[in-house]
Amino acid sequence: MSAAMKQVVLAAYARGNPQASDFRIEEVPVPRPGAREILLRTLYLAVDPLLRFSVDETTLTGASRMELGTVMVGPAVSEVVASNHPDYAPGDVVEGRSGWQEYCVLAPDRSDYRGPPRKLDPALAPVSTALGTLGGPGQTAYEGIVKVGRVQAGETVVISAAGGAVGSIAGQIVKVLGGRAVGIAGGAAKCAALLELGFDAVADYKAPDFAAQLAAALPQGAEVYLDNVGGDVTMAVLPHLKRNARMPMCGFIAYYGVGMEGPGPDRLPGFYRQIMNKALEIKGFAGIFAGQKGLEDIAGWMKAGQIRFAESFVEGIEAAPEAFSSVFSGHDHVGKLLVRVAAEA
Numbered sequence: 001m002s003a004a005m006k007q008v009v010l011a012a013y014a015r016g017n018p019q020a021s022d023f024r025i026e027e028v029p030v031p032r033p034g035a036r037e038i039l040l041r042t043l044y045l046a047v048d049p050l051l052r053f054s055v056d057e058t059t060l061t062g063a064s065r066m067e068l069g070t071v072m073v074g075p076a077v078s079e080v081v082a083s084n085h086p087d088y089a090p091g092d093v094v095e096g097r098s099g100w101q102e103y104c105v106l107a108p109d110r111s112d113y114r115g116p117p118r119k120l121d122p123a124l125a126p127v128s129t130a131l132g133t134l135g136g137p138g139q140t141a142y143e144g145i146v147k148v149g150r151v152q153a154g155e156t157v158v159i160s161a162a163g164g165a166v167g168s169i170a171g172q173i174v175k176v177l178g179g180r181a182v183g184i185a186g187g188a189a190k191c192a193a194l195l196e197l198g199f200d201a202v203a204d205y206k207a208p209d210f211a212a213q214l215a216a217a218l219p220q221g222a223e224v225y226l227d228n229v230g231g232d233v234t235m236a237v238l239p240h241l242k243r244n245a246r247m248p249m250c251g252f253i254a255y256y257g258v259g260m261e262g263p264g265p266d267r268l269p270g271f272y273r274q275i276m277n278k279a280l281e282i283k284g285f286a287g288i289f290a291g292q293k294g295l296e297d298i299a300g301w302m303k304a305g306q307i308r309f310a311e312s313f314v315e316g317i318e319a320a321p322e323a324f325s326s327v328f329s330g331h332d333h334v335g336k337l338l339v340r341v342a343a344e345a
């Protein structure tokens with residue numbers, strides 16, 4: 001009889017913020033790799049906010065929609081434990097979209113647009129950073145600040161969800177470029193951690209005096225707003241943006257649970273006024289475009305001690321649903337939140 005493993009499957013489509021009860025843990029046999037396939041043992045899982053788009057009952061923005069009862073999708077760092085593919089050997093550590101399961105068989109030749117599993121160099125940095133600073137969140141921060149935001153020395157950049165994986169790296173890239181980084185995050189502890197990471201000023205959007213904190217942090221306004229959130233936070237930031245400000249629109253986590261139309265009131269008229277009056281330059285983007293160049297620059301800045309990676313862990317695959325839910329309902333972690341599924345060899 002073959003060995004058993006655990007996997008997390010989608011039990012119900014999310015309504016509003018995802019709940020742990022939307023998922024179910026199942027025990028199934030460990031799969032065997034076929035011709036030109038590899039067997040992976042999962043080490044770390046990322047509970048990325050964008051995965052929310054896959055667990056909607058209807059397809060809203062072109063994201064892949066999951067069928068109920070199938071293994072939760074998502075990126076992971078894994079160790080190759082068996083290989084029938086010439087490019088991979090047992091012991092290699094890779095990053096790929098192998099989903100929320102303890103083991104996974106992948107066919108590198110049949111990978112999607114993201115390419116085959118990426119081989120990692122453990123000498124460069126802890127392999128877990130391939131899901132954070134040296135992975136998708138790092139690429140996203142780079143694309144938002146360097147390419148779309150075109151941040152110049154001396155400019156002020158305000159960043160929402162600054163305590164998250166993308167925001168915490170983005171603020172540090174602003175500092176590397178000679179800018180002034182202002183972070184918005186929930187809670188005094190998270191804000192203090194951002195100052196530790198090198199942010200120049202912070203504002204706690206959960207505090208009753210958030211508006212005053214933001215005004216104090218932005219006495220001259222801001223040239224760039226990296227928006228990860230939307231909603232009330234963005235409405236509070238808009239009056240502080242300078243004329244011709246750039247607004248790289250990275251994400252809108254405040255709206256991920258509300259479908260195409262929020263509960264109201266309709267704030268689009270005020271939003272449109274600000275866009276036109278201030279000639280705002282708003283651009284949505286996908287972080288993967290920063291590609292290898294973004295990761296190489298960040299790795300160089302890390303080596304030079306200019307960027308620190310922030311990550312924290314919850315333990316065991318059973319913790320994944322709760323960890324994913326907490327991304328939307330609030331948690332105390334700063335930087336990338338990961339699920340440690342198994343110990344590294």
Ligand SMILES: NC(=O)c1ccc[n+]([C@@H]2O[C@H](COP(=O)([O-])OP(=O)(O)OC[C@H]3O[C@@H](n4cnc5c(N)ncnc54)[C@H](OP(=O)(O)O)[C@@H]3O)[C@@H](O)[C@H]2O)c1
Nearest residue numbers: 049140161164165166185186228251252253254285286287
């Ligand atoms: N465009 C792209 O290619 C791309 C790629 C990756 C991520 N993203 C987007 O970028 C954003 C940040 O991602 P991430 O990887 O940094 O996520 P993360 O590490 O999970 O951090 C997300 C943070 O968002 C904050 N948040 C959640 N709900 C909120 C709300 N209603 N209002 C204000 N803040 C809220 C929370 O921080 P607090 O504790 O401070 O509330 C949470 O820690 C997300 O919108 C994500 O979808 C876009």
